[in-house]
Amino acid sequence: MTSQSRGTDTAGTAGGTRVLEAHVTVVDPELCKGCGLCVAACPPGVLSLAPSFNSKGYHPARYSGAGCTGCGFCFYACPEPAAVTVYKKGAEVPAEGGI
Template identity: 45%
Template sequence: MRGYITIDSERCKGCGLCISVCPAKVIEFSHRYNSKGYHPAVYKGDGCIACGFCYLTCPDVCITVFREVQKKVNVKV
């Protein structure tokens, strides 16, 4: 399964739990500070497998996971 995530960088306190549990290693710390003075987690881009581990471990409910639906095509021969 493939997908992507969004991270609310203003709510994120940069605890790093999502980074440590991501099996696809697609989350990292931002080099910039948010308005609260934290380095929030950011999604690197391609490669998310939509497992939801980051969502489940985020104590501040900053992450939303989106799963891409695969269409099945039936081909008759």
């Protein structure tokens, strides 16, 4: 996880960018309250609650790593401002590091 996922639309992309070749959903485990609404909202069923706990004691949601369709339902189903970020295919992301 990088700090950028906690930023906003205006987060910088200094250091160059790359273009994603697949849809990716990223859940920040520390910002997730484990309500599971994203899991219920996900049409392909590629989100689940982790068996592990975050520092607040919630089971955070996680992406299986494959099968995201980029529909964005999880983003709108999630009540937290910054817990879920959805990167669609073709999105420009920083060249270095994770997203």
